[in-house]
Amino acid sequence: MPDAKEVILRIKRQVSPKGTPYWEEFALPWRPAMNVIICLRDIAETAVTRDGKKTTPISYDSNCLEEVCGSCAMLINGKARMACSALVDKLEQPIRLEPFSKFPVVRDLAVDRQFMFESLKRVKGWIPIDGTYDLGEGPRMAPETQEKAYPLSRCISCGSCLEVCPQVNHHNKFIGAAIVSQVRLFNMHPTGAMHAKERILALMEPGGIQDCANAQNCVKACPKDIPLTESLAEMNRQAWKQALVGWLIG
Amino acid sequence: MRQPKIIVVGGGLAGLMATIRAAEEGVPVDLFSIVPVKRSHSVCAQGGINAAKNQKGEGDTTWKHFDDTIYGGDFLANQPLVKRMCEAAPGIIDLLDRMGVMFNRTSEGLLDYRRFGGTLYHRTAFAGATTGQQLLYALDEQVRRHEAEDCVKKYEGQTFLSAVIDEGGVCRGICAMDLRSMEVKTYPADAVIFCTGGIGAIFGRSTNSVVCTGSAQSALFQQGVDYANGEFIQVHPTAIPGEDKLRLMSESARGEGGRVWVPRNPADTRPAKSIPEGERFYFLEEWYPKYGNLVPRDIATRAIHRIVYQEKLGIRGQAAVYLDVTHIPREVLDRKLEGILEIYEKFLGVDPREEPMKVFPAMHYTMGGIWVNAEDQATNVPGIFAAGECEYQYHGANRLGANSLVSCIFGGGLAGPAAVKYARNLSSGAESANSGVYESERKRQEEKNQALISRDGTENPMTIWRELGEVMTEHVTVTRINKDLEAADARLQELEERHGRINLSDRTRWSNQTLNFARELGNMLVLARVVALGALQRNESRGAHYKPDFPERDDLNWLKTTRARWVNGEIQLSYEPVDISQIPPRARRYDAAK
Numbered sequence: 001m002p003d004a005k006e007v008i009l010r011i012k013r014q015v016s017p018k019g020t021p022y023w024e025e026f027a028l029p030w031r032p033a034m035n036v037i038i039c040l041r042d043i044a045e046t047a048v049t050r051d052g053k054k055t056t057p058i059s060y061d062s063n064c065l066e067e068v069c070g071s072c073a074m075l076i077n078g079k080a081r082m083a084c085s086a087l088v089d090k091l092e093q094p095i096r097l098e099p100f101s102k103f104p105v106v107r108d109l110a111v112d113r114q115f116m117f118e119s120l121k122r123v124k125g126w127i128p129i130d131g132t133y134d135l136g137e138g139p140r141m142a143p144e145t146q147e148k149a150y151p152l153s154r155c156i157s158c159g160s161c162l163e164v165c166p167q168v169n170h171h172n173k174f175i176g177a178a179i180v181s182q183v184r185l186f187n188m189h190p191t192g193a194m195h196a197k198e199r200i201l202a203l204m205e206p207g208g209i210q211d212c213a214n215a216q217n218c219v220k221a222c223p224k225d226i227p228l229t230e231s232l233a234e235m236n237r238q239a240w241k242q243a244l245v246g247w248l249i250g
Numbered sequence: 251m252r253q254p255k256i257i258v259v260g261g262g263l264a265g266l267m268a269t270i271r272a273a274e275e276g277v278p279v280d281l282f283s284i285v286p287v288k289r290s291h292s293v294c295a296q297g298g299i300n301a302a303k304n305q306k307g308e309g310d311t312t313w314k315h316f317d318d319t320i321y322g323g324d325f326l327a328n329q330p331l332v333k334r335m336c337e338a339a340p341g342i343i344d345l346l347d348r349m350g351v352m353f354n355r356t357s358e359g360l361l362d363y364r365r366f367g368g369t370l371y372h373r374t375a376f377a378g379a380t381t382g383q384q385l386l387y388a389l390d391e392q393v394r395r396h397e398a399e400d401c402v403k404k405y406e407g408q409t410f411l412s413a414v415i416d417e418g419g420v421c422r423g424i425c426a427m428d429l430r431s432m433e434v435k436t437y438p439a440d441a442v443i444f445c446t447g448g449i450g451a452i453f454g455r456s457t458n459s460v461v462c463t464g465s466a467q468s469a470l471f472q473q474g475v476d477y478a479n480g481e482f483i484q485v486h487p488t489a490i491p492g493e494d495k496l497r498l499m500s501e502s503a504r505g506e507g508g509r510v511w512v513p514r515n516p517a518d519t520r521p522a523k524s525i526p527e528g529e530r531f532y533f534l535e536e537w538y539p540k541y542g543n544l545v546p547r548d549i550a551t552r553a554i555h556r557i558v559y560q561e562k563l564g565i566r567g568q569a570a571v572y573l574d575v576t577h578i579p580r581e582v583l584d585r586k587l588e589g590i591l592e593i594y595e596k597f598l599g600v601d602p603r604e605e606p607m608k609v610f611p612a613m614h615y616t617m618g619g620i621w622v623n624a625e626d627q628a629t630n631v632p633g634i635f636a637a638g639e640c641e642y643q644y645h646g647a648n649r650l651g652a653n654s655l656v657s658c659i660f661g662g663g664l665a666g667p668a669a670v671k672y673a674r675n676l677s678s679g680a681e682s683a684n685s686g687v688y689e690s691e692r693k694r695q696e697e698k699n700q701a702l703i704s705r706d707g708t709e710n711p712m713t714i715w716r717e718l719g720e721v722m723t724e725h726v727t728v729t730r731i732n733k734d735l736e737a738a739d740a741r742l743q744e745l746e747e748r749h750g751r752i753n754l755s756d757r758t759r760w761s762n763q764t765l766n767f768a769r770e771l772g773n774m775l776v777l778a779r780v781v782a783l784g785a786l787q788r789n790e791s792r793g794a795h796y797k798p799d800f801p802e803r804d805d806l807n808w809l810k811t812t813r814a815r816w817v818n819g820e821i822q823l824s825y826e827p828v829d830i831s832q833i834p835p836r837a838r839r840y841d842a843a844k
Contacts, residue, residue: 016760031493035597038494044764045712047755056756057764061285063459065495066593068383069289084494085596106430107761117286121398126391127350132270132663138347140359147585150352150377153384154589157288189350 005030008050008094009039011058013108021105025050025094036076036083036097037062040109058097060109067223070156073163074099074109080160080221083109100163113159119179120157123202127192139190152185152231154224161218161228167211174211175203177218181231187238200235200242209239254673255280255680256666257424257439259410259466261287263382263655264638264662265445266389271666272443273393273401277673280437281393282405282426284461288390291447291459292658295382296590297366297502298374299346299655301339305356305363310371312336319653320833322368322546323617323646324793324803326479326811328624328829332644335660342659343375349388353377354586364505364586368546368650370843379502379589385655405437409766410466411695413442413473413634414688421633422683425691427699430761434696436688438680440673443627443665444470445638445658449616451770452778453727454719456613457489457498467620467640468773471780475629477814478642479618480777481784484649484794485727487550488573489612490594496612497597499573500590501651503607504543506582508575510534510550511606512563522572522606533557538840545840548648548794551611555728558610565608574606613727615654617645617794618784621813624829626668627661635669637661642811647793702768707751711768714745714752718771718778721745726782730797735786739779746775780821784812787823805835 007028014021027050028042044057062072065084072083075098077091088095103111129135155178167174183199186192203209212232219228256272258265261283269279283290302315316336320329347353347361353375354362363372377384396402407429414423414436423438446466450458471477488503488510489496504510511530518525534553535542545553554571558564565571575583575591583591583603594602620629620636622643627635637658644657673679725731725738749772756764790804791797810825 015758033492033598035494041494041712044755045710045716054755056758059761059763063285063289063461064291064294065460066294066497067596068293068380068589069285069291069459071285071289087597087599090599110761113286117288117394120391121394124395124398126395127348127388128395129345129348129392131274132345134341134344135348137344138349141355142359143355143357146352146355150354153352153377153387154380156293156383157286186350191348192350 007034007039007088010094010096011108012098013058014099014105016107017104024055030088034088036086036088036095037065037072039088039095040083058109059107068156070158073158073160075101080163082158082223085223100159102163102168103159113157116157116159116162116176116178119175120182123179123183123199124195125179125182125186127186127189128195129191141190145188149185149188151226152181155182155226156224158223160221160223164217164221166215166217167213172211173207175207177212177228177232180209180212180235181226181228184231184235196238197242200238203235204239204242209235212236252679253278254440254670254676255438256669256673257282257437257442258445259424259442260445260447260638260640262290262292262445262447262638263386263389263658265443266386266393267659267662268443268445268637268666268669269402270389270392270396271663272670273396275667275670277670279402280405280439281402282408282410282424284407284409284429286406287393287404288387290386291462292386293383294457294459294498295385295655296379296498296500297505298364298376298381298652299343299385300366300373300650300652301343301375301656302336302371302373303340303343303361303363305360306372308371310373312339314371315339315373317833318369319650320646321838322650323648324838325646325805325809325830325835326482326792326828327644327646329832330829331624333832335644335657338660339656342656346385346388349392351377351384351388364502365544366505366651367501367544367550374502374505374652376502376586379500379587382655410446410469411769412469412691413631414691415473415631416683416687419474419631421631422680422687425695427695427766429766432699432759432762432765434692434699436692438683438688440676440679441633441635441669443635443637443669444620444640445636445662446640448639449777450613452718452774452781453613453722454716455492455494455496455723457486457496463770463774464777465770465773468777470620470634471814472776472816474816475631475634476621477619477780478621479784479812480780480814481788481812482617482647482794483613483727483781484547484615484617485551485611486547486614487554487611488609489614490597490607491570491610492597497593498612498614499594499607499609501547503573503575503587503590506575506586507578508543508573510543510571510573512557512565512571516563516565516567519566522574523576531563540842541840546648546650548796549840551728552796554611570608570610572606573609575602576604576606611728613723615639615649617647617649618642627665628668628672633672635665637665647795698769699765702752702765703754703757705752705754707753709748709751709753710755711752711764711771714748715771718742718745718775722778722781726785728796730785730795731799732786732797735782739782739786742775742779742782749775780814783821783823784814788812803838809835
């Protein structure tokens with residue numbers, strides 16, 4: 001044990017999207033209830049590596065710091081997770097921080113997850129209301145339906161499910177479990193259901209639901225415990241049904 | 251006819267609603283946001299959204315909602331627009347419901363409502379304990395639909411630097427910086443709507459998100475946009491202390507029956523659950539029998555401070571009290587409060603269903619903000635509108651829980667069409683503005699960057715920020731004393747001076763978060779002074795503003811709006827009357843029915 005307790009971090013850095021990655025090590029004074037974000041802030045204040053070399057603060061995305069905005073996802077000791085809720089005392093040291101590998105690196109730990117938002121556009125991820133003028137109450141809904149749908153609506157688009165998915169790689173651009181699960185959510189809503197077909201057809205395009213190989217890594221990585229495999233199974237069923245109908249009608 | 255162009259800055263609830271409403275009028279909108287809009291701070295709103303739907307047969311009305319809001323805000327809000335908001339609230343809930351928000355339901359399939367602070371009615375619709383997230387997503391989805399139809403163009407990863415204001419004092423667009431390329435560019439528009447949220451970062455640690463720095467508001471203020479009631483800062487009674495953030499523990503925990511208490515003996519070392527009922531002090535219930543644990547936030551916060559600092563009854567001498575939901579059935583907790591209980595469990599490793607939570611007040615919300623008129627969210631600078639937490643209109647001296655979401659959506663919904671109307675009525679739009687105004691603004695901002703990057707100082711922005719937070723939290727939150735406020739202002743000026751000697755540890759030109767933060771910090775320091783000076787001047791106690799040396803509300807001298815203006819690099823305060831045309835002011839007390 002060191003005399004004064006320290007936190008040791010090894011951070012994979014990269015100055016720009018085309019830069020060559022390199023590692024730097026940092027030693028910080030330990031304090032109770034530290035998380036990875038606090039470590040990154042400590043580094044920003046001193047900007048000195050473990051061996052005393054001046055460096056630049058680490059670039060990373062963060063916003064809410066309570067695991068609901070989805071910004072600060074990264075690889076922590078090799079695992080896809082949110083930095084804000086990664087408590088130092090529960091992590092093995094040195095703590096290894098790396099950017100997600102399935103998204104383009106912007107700088108250091110910050111990556112570009114625009115792919116997910118574009119995918120939401122592709123699958124028409126919305127309820128097509130007529131307008132924001134007053135049209136009275138929405139459709140009634142059984143509490144049971146709400147209780148099924150609500151967990152799906154908590155997806156924070158962090159990208160962890162894509163990061164851990166073997167089907168998301170350089171050769172294959174699988175749309176990912178998060179988006180498939182969102183389609184399930186919209187298709188469950190009484191108004192959304194009226195347009196279920198368009199979304200299912202979008203999910204059957206290249207990179208769609210058929211690319212899921214059922215590795216089931218996604219559901220384990222999801223920080224919001226969304227039943228992603230259930231969603232994948234359900235949407236797979238809806239897609240097959242759609243394909244069958246298409247085949248019958250010709 | 252000329253096709254006008256609107257810019258919206260900020261993609262939280264207010265900004266998204268303004269965007270949708272403007273796009274619906276067929277006007278193209280450029281939407282600027284620091285983060286992808288789906289990651290905006292509105293996601294942090296937990297407990298719910300108010301509307302007097304009277305769905306529990308209690309005889310609730312929009313007038314009662316209006317009265318609770320005005321009374322809760324200690325009569326500082328201009329009343330007509332608040333009344334309109336409360337009348338619009340049921341329709342806003344219907345709209346959100348139609349957009350697919352997964353609100354909790356009753357057995358009849360209707361929306362369920364819970365109780366919240368400062369009211370005796372079940373008036374708060376909710377989606378678990380993550381209502382803000384669900385609402386933001388619903389609006390985000392609608393905006394994405396307009397985006398797919400090419401009515402909206404998003405500029406995410408861009409930070410607002412300044413407005414482009416022409417020789418006639420009219421806003422003609424904005425100047426923004428790309429947070430990756432660090433490129434500074436101007437964007438013309440006929441009208442700009444600011445929905446840039448709260449200012450929590452000025453207090454260092456708060457319940458706010460990282461982007462809630464108030465930098466945009468401050469930049470506008472320094473360009474001549476007035477700022478009102480800056481001194482009214484809400485400190486939420488129940489948050490989980492943390493070094494990086496004070497994480498909110500929603501009022502809905504109390505709305506669902508949660509109780510606040512401390513052991514009668516502060517030296518009691520027994521686990522909370524084994525302390526018998528008779529040895530617990532439920533101080534809110536005892537002091538405020540009518541509202542109990544659901545007194546408004548300013549009252550609850552001061553009560554907790556009194557328990558900890560005057561009565562010395564904090565748990566084991568610490569600055570903490572218990573927020574206890576362990577008596578509520580697990581099934582109810584999981585259905586109605588899971589989102590927040592999960593936060594406590596994840597960040598503290600303790601299950602709040604089993605053990606009472608330890609909480610303490612934290613800076614949470616800013617009632618004050620950009621001055622807007624009483625009709626349509628317009629500021630004093632033509633072409634600039636504001637909506638959401640960044641403006642001052644709806645909450646007076648204290649905001650009631652679950653009223654912020656409704657004010658964001660109502661204000662944004664007003665601002666969108668108002669900006670369109672303004673833009674359509676312009677005799678000449680941004681296209682005919684002198685191109686020199688854009689270039690000179692761009693240069694001015696570029697030079698600021700250059701100055702920061704090349705400065706060879708000794709000061710670290712993170713250090714200055716930490717000190718700013720300490721000064722503001724200690725002297726400009728719950729209890730305000732004039733000599734401390736004077737000292738705080740002197741410290742702020744000293745920090746401003748040190749900010750002039752900053753040394754950036756990162757001088758690169760790609761995704762330089764340090765440079766951006768140093769810029770924001772400069773703006774935060776100015777806005778912090780607006781807050782501190784407003785507090786210093788106001789010699790009374792009203793809502794969240796409490797001065798022990800002036801413990802009473804003083805309507806004779808202080809029933810007025812503070813209006814701060816930037817004149818030749820100095821902050822000047824003036825005061826204007828409050829519109830009390832609907833409800834005459836009366837004493838505000840929560841120990842009895844009002």
